[in-house]
Amino acid sequence: MPQELLTVPEVAKLLRVKVARCYELARTGQIPVVKIGRQVRVDGDRLATFIREGGAPLPDGWRRAPQR
16 A cells, blocks of 8 residues: 555655646656546655656657647
């Protein structure tokens, strides 16, 4: 059982990124999330492992694809 489930705003504060960016990271699968209905939570233990292992690279490199 996980020790603690964090909200996205809590994770954003820990990572020192904006909440919108954190939701984007969750949506693209770059941070490990747990979905409870429409709510998104992050397992604190998995987040710590994710950070310790250096995170995840962007799928297309650091540049964003042009939006249409």
